[in-house]
Amino acid sequence: MLDGYHVLTLTHRDAPLETIGRVIVPADQTEPVLGALKASLGWNELFYLATCNRVMYLFYDQSPVEETIKSRVLDIIRPDMPASEAAPLAGQLRLLHGAEAIRHLFEVGGSLDSLVVGEREIIRQLREAYDHSHALGLTGDHIRLLMRFSIETAKEIYSTTAIGEKALSVVALAFSEMQKTVSSKDARILMVGAGQTNALFARFLAKKGFHHVTILNRTPEKAAALAGAFDHGRAFPLDVLEYWSEGFDALVVCTGATEPVVTPHVYRSLVAGDKTRKTVVDLSVPNNVDKRILAEHAVNFIEIEALRETAEQNRSHREHEKTKAEAIITRRLYEYRALWHERQVERSLAYIPDEVRAVKERAVQEVYAKDFAQLDPAAQELVLKMLGYMEKKCVAIPIKAAKSIALHALKQQGGRADGSPAMRLEQDAGR
Numbered sequence: 001m002l003d004g005y006h007v008l009t010l011t012h013r014d015a016p017l018e019t020i021g022r023v024i025v026p027a028d029q030t031e032p033v034l035g036a037l038k039a040s041l042g043w044n045e046l047f048y049l050a051t052c053n054r055v056m057y058l059f060y061d062q063s064p065v066e067e068t069i070k071s072r073v074l075d076i077i078r079p080d081m082p083a084s085e086a087a088p089l090a091g092q093l094r095l096l097h098g099a100e101a102i103r104h105l106f107e108v109g110g111s112l113d114s115l116v117v118g119e120r121e122i123i124r125q126l127r128e129a130y131d132h133s134h135a136l137g138l139t140g141d142h143i144r145l146l147m148r149f150s151i152e153t154a155k156e157i158y159s160t161t162a163i164g165e166k167a168l169s170v171v172a173l174a175f176s177e178m179q180k181t182v183s184s185k186d187a188r189i190l191m192v193g194a195g196q197t198n199a200l201f202a203r204f205l206a207k208k209g210f211h212h213v214t215i216l217n218r219t220p221e222k223a224a225a226l227a228g229a230f231d232h233g234r235a236f237p238l239d240v241l242e243y244w245s246e247g248f249d250a251l252v253v254c255t256g257a258t259e260p261v262v263t264p265h266v267y268r269s270l271v272a273g274d275k276t277r278k279t280v281v282d283l284s285v286p287n288n289v290d291k292r293i294l295a296e297h298a299v300n301f302i303e304i305e306a307l308r309e310t311a312e313q314n315r316s317h318r319e320h321e322k323t324k325a326e327a328i329i330t331r332r333l334y335e336y337r338a339l340w341h342e343r344q345v346e347r348s349l350a351y352i353p354d355e356v357r358a359v360k361e362r363a364v365q366e367v368y369a370k371d372f373a374q375l376d377p378a379a380q381e382l383v384l385k386m387l388g389y390m391e392k393k394c395v396a397i398p399i400k401a402a403k404s405i406a407l408h409a410l411k412q413q414g415g416r417a418d419g420s421p422a423m424r425l426e427q428d429a430g431r
Contacts, residue, residue, distance in 0.1 A: 004062040007101040011054040015092045024050045046138040049129040060142040106329045109154035153332045163321040170307045175204040177302045181279045182250045185209045190248035193255040194222040202226045254283035260290035267293045356394045
């Protein structure tokens with residue numbers, strides 16, 4: 001059955017992100033460490049995935065896999081870790097078997113298990129991780145088949161549900177709102193603050209092609225690091241804000257201050273008599289932009305509090321779509337089970353084409369060699385064509401029959417309980 005598939009994982013659901021980093025293999029050590037992991041534990045195949053919010057060791061091993069595997073894995077990937085730290089960390093790792101392991105991989109691919117549900121980036125990460133594992137010689141036919149099916153499942157989820165629609169984070173929503181009034185890639189973007197929130201906003205700007213971005217921050221080095229992502233990015237100390245005279249099209253503010261940084265006085269200095277409507281994005285809590293400027297100036301004002309309700313509505317929308325995606329995964333699990341069995345039949349009968357071909361060649365070259373030699377070239381060509389046709393049929397008939405028998409047996413097994421695919425898969429997972 002599917003018992004040979006296993007997943008050992010640690011995700012944002014199990015532990016803080018800094019804890020996940022302790023079970024990630026350094027990029028420059030993946031070849032020796034993962035190779036040692038596969039060889040030492042006797043796994044047939046291994047796929048390794050590490051992202052900012054998860055690490056996954058998917059392996060294929062038909063031998064029984066016990067909970068002690070967690071500690072053994074840690075011993076190999078972190079031999080320097082004291083036992084006092086390794087024991088509790090091993091307890092946080094999740095070990096999944098059979099259909100439960102495959103369901104988890106499908107959920108990861110479909111972003112149901114992501115920190116942000118509906119984030120399509122995970123498909124690229126899965127592909128790159130598989131290519132890397134394959135290049136290291138860690139994977140084989142079982143994982144190749146499963147990864148191909150997982151990517152196809154993820155694509156179906158994204159194409160037939162709206163799980164990736166409607167932004168969840170207020171930063172993404174704020175950026176979307178800003179684009180309604182500031183769409184030119186040549187727009188002058190003035191950012192105040194270089195913390196995590198503004199760093200995320202800056203990534204949105206860079207991804208969409210904005211290049212005239214100026215960043216002011218108390219720590220100029222942090223501002224320079226963000227500004228480096230833009231063709232015409234610039235960085236200045238925060239105290240330049242009060243004397244800024246170059247104007248702006250959009251002002252994005254988020255600092256750690258508890259009082260307004262952009263006061264009416266500062267804003268008047270920033271616009272320097274410019275009467276055109278500006279867009280101001282305040283991502284701070286509490287506000288870093290004094291709302292009194294709204295009474296004096298033409299401003300498209302975007303703030304977090306006004307976006308929270310939309311974010312919650314979008315979250316509810318994605319949760320509804322998540323239910324649809326889970327139904328797709330249940331169906332695809334059953335389909336994969338059938339595909340896997342079909343593949344095993346093909347593997348078990350892989351010798352037949354060679355044996356049939358050998359019989360054909362022996363007939364022509366040995367058993368009927370003299371008779372064949374007496375035929376004229378046209379007759380020889382016809383005989384070879386007929387034998388080629390018979391060869392294909394003799395190969396296809398037993399394989400087709402074996403697949404049919406296996407599929408029938410699979411359907412019979414699937415109907416023993418309540419007849420549902422999900423029920424049978426739950427039984428597989430518990431084996």
